[in-house]
Amino acid sequence: MKRYLVTIFGKDFNSMADLVKKHKIDILRRTVKTLDEDGSCRVDAIMNSDQIQILESINYRIEIREDMEQTAKARRNEIGIGDRYKLS
Amino acid sequence: MPYLNVNEVESALEFVATSFPTIIQRFPLPHPTWESRTCHAVKIANGGGTGRIGTYFLGGIHAREWVCPDSLINFVEQLAEAYQANTGIVLGGKSFTATQIQNIVNKLDIFIFPQANPDGRYRSMATDNLWRKNLRPAPADHPGCEGVDINRNYDFLWNYPVYFNPAAPIVNSIEPGSEIYIGPGSLSEPETRNATFIIENNPNICFFIDVHSYSELILYDWGDDEDQTVDTMMNFQNSAFNGKRGVMGDGVYKEYVNAVDRTLRANLANRMQSAIQAVRGRSYLVEQSCGLYPTAGTSTDYALSRTYIDPYRDRIHAYTIECGTTFQPPDAERQEIIKEVTAALLEFCLGILELPADIYVRDNLQDTGEEPLFSGYISCSPDINHFRQELTDPQATLGSATAKHQDNLFENIEKGQPNYIYVRLQNRGYAVHNAEVDVYWSNPSTLPAPTSWNLIGTIPVPAIAPGEFKVAGPLAWSTMPATGHYCFVAVLGNAQDPKPDLGSIHDINDFYALIRNMNNVTWKNFDVEDIFAGTMQSFNFKIQGWSKISYQGDLEIDISTLPGNAEAELRIIKRLTEGAAGEGLTLKEETVRYRRYSMTDTKAALRNMQLKSGDITEATICITLPDTVPNGAYDFYVLQKIGGQEMGRVTKRLLVGDYPFVANRNSYEVHKANCDWVKKMSPANKAAYREIDLALKHGFNGCRYCLPEYDNG
Numbered sequence: 001m002k003r004y005l006v007t008i009f010g011k012d013f014n015s016m017a018d019l020v021k022k023h024k025i026d027i028l029r030r031t032v033k034t035l036d037e038d039g040s041c042r043v044d045a046i047m048n049s050d051q052i053q054i055l056e057s058i059n060y061r062i063e064i065r066e067d068m069e070q071t072a073k074a075r076r077n078e079i080g081i082g083d084r085y086k087l088s
Numbered sequence: 089m090p091y092l093n094v095n096e097v098e099s100a101l102e103f104v105a106t107s108f109p110t111i112i113q114r115f116p117l118p119h120p121t122w123e124s125r126t127c128h129a130v131k132i133a134n135g136g137g138t139g140r141i142g143t144y145f146l147g148g149i150h151a152r153e154w155v156c157p158d159s160l161i162n163f164v165e166q167l168a169e170a171y172q173a174n175t176g177i178v179l180g181g182k183s184f185t186a187t188q189i190q191n192i193v194n195k196l197d198i199f200i201f202p203q204a205n206p207d208g209r210y211r212s213m214a215t216d217n218l219w220r221k222n223l224r225p226a227p228a229d230h231p232g233c234e235g236v237d238i239n240r241n242y243d244f245l246w247n248y249p250v251y252f253n254p255a256a257p258i259v260n261s262i263e264p265g266s267e268i269y270i271g272p273g274s275l276s277e278p279e280t281r282n283a284t285f286i287i288e289n290n291p292n293i294c295f296f297i298d299v300h301s302y303s304e305l306i307l308y309d310w311g312d313d314e315d316q317t318v319d320t321m322m323n324f325q326n327s328a329f330n331g332k333r334g335v336m337g338d339g340v341y342k343e344y345v346n347a348v349d350r351t352l353r354a355n356l357a358n359r360m361q362s363a364i365q366a367v368r369g370r371s372y373l374v375e376q377s378c379g380l381y382p383t384a385g386t387s388t389d390y391a392l393s394r395t396y397i398d399p400y401r402d403r404i405h406a407y408t409i410e411c412g413t414t415f416q417p418p419d420a421e422r423q424e425i426i427k428e429v430t431a432a433l434l435e436f437c438l439g440i441l442e443l444p445a446d447i448y449v450r451d452n453l454q455d456t457g458e459e460p461l462f463s464g465y466i467s468c469s470p471d472i473n474h475f476r477q478e479l480t481d482p483q484a485t486l487g488s489a490t491a492k493h494q495d496n497l498f499e500n501i502e503k504g505q506p507n508y509i510y511v512r513l514q515n516r517g518y519a520v521h522n523a524e525v526d527v528y529w530s531n532p533s534t535l536p537a538p539t540s541w542n543l544i545g546t547i548p549v550p551a552i553a554p555g556e557f558k559v560a561g562p563l564a565w566s567t568m569p570a571t572g573h574y575c576f577v578a579v580l581g582n583a584q585d586p587k588p589d590l591g592s593i594h595d596i597n598d599f600y601a602l603i604r605n606m607n608n609v610t611w612k613n614f615d616v617e618d619i620f621a622g623t624m625q626s627f628n629f630k631i632q633g634w635s636k637i638s639y640q641g642d643l644e645i646d647i648s649t650l651p652g653n654a655e656a657e658l659r660i661i662k663r664l665t666e667g668a669a670g671e672g673l674t675l676k677e678e679t680v681r682y683r684r685y686s687m688t689d690t691k692a693a694l695r696n697m698q699l700k701s702g703d704i705t706e707a708t709i710c711i712t713l714p715d716t717v718p719n720g721a722y723d724f725y726v727l728q729k730i731g732g733q734e735m736g737r738v739t740k741r742l743l744v745g746d747y748p749f750v751a752n753r754n755s756y757e758v759h760k761a762n763c764d765w766v767k768k769m770s771p772a773n774k775a776a777y778r779e780i781d782l783a784l785k786h787g788f789n790g791c792r793y794c795l796p797e798y799d800n801g
Contacts, residue, residue: 013380017257020258029380029383030302031303032379032380041380046218068217071217072217074418075154075418079093080091080092080093081090081093083093083096083099085096085099085100085102
């Protein structure tokens, strides 16, 4: 199933904590931030479509940032071939 | 330039080691990965020897974070090339001079392990770019669930369900299928053990950075909970807090961190932040590692915790850099991130070189110089050492690895001759510096206020390197009032860390802060007494008040380490017992001035003694050991508390043994231990001697039967 790099927006810290405790989301823990004085937060995560749908249904807002499959294809063209240190 | 593939990272290390053999050593890590790869790391250094600070940069732990190994390879290559060519390095808007580059390589040992998870990186680059873990085979009961998160596998609160609050949003998992699976055991993974191998085998490593992506962050201190600098008992080793960690803002638990060290770490982090920003303007955030989501089993917490696990291990200041804004940036962005990381690491090295010395003397064997004193007792310094003869090679005798862990390297002071005093010092800082040590004596007291100190002299101490254990002295002392036991105080300082102003010690609180919060003041109120089983020994000490202040204090006596049927008595001035509450004491005798108590418990106390201003009174403890006590060392102590806090103690170690000479305190004769007259001697009169010369010097005359050559009639 396709996976996406997303940003998840939740209403407060508890909603961010639930991502880990209840929903077992692969969050990128360092990216968590409090957005505004109202306490709403965001954090980046790697999710598939099903996970996105589930979170949206319980009032999280999800922004898709990257299609990781497309990123993978693009980056694989940027990996060295062979061994450049042994060519010289 | 494309990303380095797995083979290229290893080849790069081989290449630099071959190209720069005088400054780069490549070495293998001992544990092959699950796919049988052997990893290598390098050490960059020009020169060697003691006193060099080590720093360790780790990368590639998480497979999908492609830019990290590339950054570390770039760091190695640029540093080595610039060093050899004697040039500087320019990274966007950030420059380093040739002199700075030379200093970094000439003065530091830099360990770089760029690709700690080659199996994972291979998979990530080949088939699954989001792969994070290593490639531990799936357990039989969890097919398809390969891999362990290496950065949850370290030995720091690894078994997190025991240690953390169940409500904590900890980013660890015991499920093999999880991206954050902690593994079947602490340090179960070869990759983790390779990473720790470098720390364990290079005790001079005092700095550590684990390079990850992403988020543009520089993180330090603990990842398991919020930091606090007040309560030393609230720490990861204290099982009283099991089940309570990891919930931010609940006030129930916060991880102890030393305030001075924290400031040092923050300053270095800020330097890295500035260097990164200078490259192309990116603002990395500096903050504590924990954030909302705590963790356990991470590399940085492991490194930071080592000195608390092993007090003889120098502390490691540990950081995580989270570079960039995505896992696998396109090439142009990758190049910029590489510059940023390289700039951060170079600036970090320069910051280390500018850190000061921190020279200290230990309060006890567990003391690491941390302020305030983290563990163990005050007044038991193992580092004031006095002998009746000058040592031929004091550094060899007192400064060896074995001697460092001994607290009994001294002889009782002898009146009428020079006695030679040595002080052992250490440098827990990061620069070579000198010191000057003032040595004082006072009578044994549970509260030797500075007004009772008498200056013996000053020992100048030339350069002490970081990590060095240096023996200073001797200071010759001939003017002691009597043979016997003395309290010694050492006060040291230098231009960077001056001696405390003793004139600023006005009250008990000042005194407490002096002795507990400053690592350049120590005192030794600890004596060793040779004693026979079945004999009685009396020990005199002072109970002391404070000039111009009266206060209430407690006296506590602990003989719990003595054999169970040892007897102890306390003789104390009657005035101090009036109004005081006794615990574990039974009154045996009373005169006009004194009371004598027997101890009915191994721990006894007099609570709320009323001490007058300037009070100095003498008390005596008499210990009688039974005949049957085995040879060995037995410690007991008397301590004084004010407001529930220990102000000081007198510690005695009784060495029960079979000594060659026995002196009779009543007849003033000395005998060989097997002399028939010894059997007739009252236990209360026996004194043990290892050397006949000392007994003679103390005025004993040789027995006409067993020591006729020493009989003067």
